[in-house]
Amino acid sequence: MAKNETEPESMISHGYFQGHPCQLPASKLSVYTIKCSKLRLRILDLITVNMDDIRARNLYKSYAGLSAERYRQHMNYPSTIHPYSKLRLWIEIVFVMSMILSHTLLALHFSEQNPYNHDRLMYLTDFVNILNIFVNFFTGYIEGYTNQVAVLDIFKIFCHYARNWMCFDMLSAISFIPALFDIRDVSIVCPLVAMKIFRVPILIIYLKNIMTAKRSSFATKTVAEVLTMIYLYLIWNVFFQFAVIYVSEGSYTPENPANCSWISKARLWNETASLRFIFAFDRAVSMFRKNHIESQQIHRPTECVEIFFVMSWFITEFLLIHCALKYIMSMLGTEAAKAKYFTMIKQVEMYMNQRKFPPRIKKKILKFYALRFQSSFFEEYRMLSCVSGQLRGDIIMHTGGELVREMEFLKQLPGSLHLQICMKLKLVIFIAGDIIFKINTIGDCLYFIHKGTVAIYSESGREVCHLEDGDFFGEIALVRKHKFRTASSIAVTNCELFRLDKQDFEGSVACYPTVYEYFKNLANKRYERTCVLNEHHKSELRVISKAEESHK
Structure with missing residues (x-):
């Protein structure tokens, strides 16, 4: 590229x-x-x-x-959809709404005496799921954990999707097959419809993506996920209450139903769909809240025990334990670094409140911590102080070496000098809007841009250019005789910069005439260009000033 x-x-x-x-x-x-x-x-x-x-x-x-x-x-990859694109986010929003509606309709659908009346509505949800499968073949994915990259190659996308969710997505979209062959056997229809439950993990994943993209807080994401899981549990509980009875009876409307089923006990075989659904939903809530108590109330020793009731108890306990452990471990277990980070942020907030900082400064401080620690707290210096010299050099080269090696004029330097330069680099962070340095101040360092955008301004206030990743600036004051800054620089976005102090620059880079000459020539070109733009801008300002005076 x-x-x-x-x-x-x-x-x-x-x-x-x-x-x-x-x-x-x-x-x-x-x-x-x-x-x-x-x-x-x-x-x-x-x-x-x-x-x-x-x-x-x-x-x-x-x-x-x-x-x-x-x-x-x-x-x-012009035909691939990026996983962080607008289209993909919209698709996931539509699919989450469609799946929640589909699962709700599924429970309502099987609450009726004759579910065949609304089969077309259920097949429409299958079509949405098939459409999602088709889109997934053209949607990239994020690979890696620490060093993440977006994979957009179609063949790799197919292989990755085939290894993960493709089979489950296809199984959840096959409930329309019996209708193609006019099959009405409930022992076939109900299990195929039950395959839609494989959509639940996908729904939770999409919901997390949407909440993250909308910048929801950790508490909001937690509440949304837990409420969605509870709602889906209740809806699927209602479906399975009816499906188990239908399969055991062999029909949606059996002529001689078993007396031990809950529908027979409640005398709901000939009731309306709304009454049947409300009764089943109430049972689902009871199972979720006090399963063992209801079990004693419904079944006597001489009656048959519903297998579904026992299974529901296990699922309920699993759901409750999962929700509890998931968020306890996220704060205290596998994400201990994030827990320390949140503790540190709370301490910073208490300190700012105690000092009565204004909201503007509070916001900038919190932005700085978020950018510096990336929502995780880890004391890197402790690790670096323990590892061997060679490993320490490898870690340092990985941190700043890639930036140094990619610069064309530094490639001619020996590897030992690369390491020396990297060891002298200091990571500094500027929040969007921060002034990095002002014009006519003494220049004591050079900056390399790791991530971010920096704007350069002339003396008259004219914006000269933007500098991006891999660029450097501040070299003019180091190689020219007057040693003063000839322009001002402002962080346009949040910036991660590597700072090389003047004495380190003179002790490493300046010792190589070819490299130093490159810096000097580039500094002169930049200085001349800034001076020309500055004079043009001053001329424009004088013309505007005269025009305003003539109108008065």
Whole structure:
């Protein structure tokens, strides 16, 4: 994927830059060219990564990374749907609503005396599920845990889907098969319809994706997931109450039903569907709340015991234990780093309240901690102090070495000097809107952009350019004689920068004439360009000022 030196047309609005008053045209916001028709641009906006999706921002971390991912998909995978795209999010929202409606209709459907009356409505939900299976063959997936990447290759998508959810999705969409052959046997129809329960895990996964994309809090996501699981349990409990009886009786309307079934005891065989559903739903709630008590109340020693009732007890206990352990372990077990992070944030909030910080400063501090720790707390220096020299060097090179190695002018340096430079780099974080340095201040360091966007301003306040991932700035004050900053720099987005102090620069990079000469030439070009734009902007301001005076 090569960067284009010409001025490309950006397909992204300025909205990504969080209210930054950008003076640059849209064509200068990205170095990745996407040339196609307006219709194709709209389609790309739907199927490529969505820059407003918090999951995409956490994965790619910068405007440059998001633009590069869009360019990669446009050039190499034009028919694939990105997992963090607008279209995929809409599909998941529609599918979650469709599945919840489908499961609810399923319980209502089998509460009737003759469920055949509304088979077409159930087949419509099967069609939605089949449509989702088809879309899944063209939707990429995120691979990896710590170093995540979006896989968009169609063959890899098919293999991954086939190994995971394809069989379950297909089994959940086969209830229409008996209707094709006019099969009315309940012992065949009911088990096939029961296969729809395989949709439940997919529904929970989609619900999590939607809540994350909508930036819901941890508490909100927890409540939504638990309530959805409880609701689905109750709905499927109602379905199985009827399905088990229908299969055991061999018919939806048996002529001589068994006296020990709950429908016979409640005398509901000839009642309306609404009454039958309400009664079954009440039983489901009772099973969920006090299963063992109801079991003693309904069944006498001389009567037959419903196998479904016993199974329901096991499922209820499993659901309750799962919900309890899931969220206890998420806070205290497998995600202990996140638990420490939340504890630390609470301490920071208490400190800010005690000091009576204004809301603006509170918000910036919390943003800083979120960016610095990525919702997990881990003391890296303790690990680095324990590992061997070689392993410590490998870890340091992984942290900042990739950024150093990718710079063309540093590739000629020996590997030992790469390690030396990386050990001198200091990670610094700036929140969107922070001033990194001001013009006419003494320059004591050079910055490498790891993730983020930085805007450079001239003396007159003209925005000169945007710098993205892999760029560096601040070198002019280090190589010119006056040692002062010739421009101001502001963090357009949240930025992760590596800082190289002046003494470290002079002790490493400046010792190599070729590399130092490259820095010096680039610094002179940037300085001249800034001066030219600054003079043009001053001229424009003088013209505007004269025009205003003439109108007075």
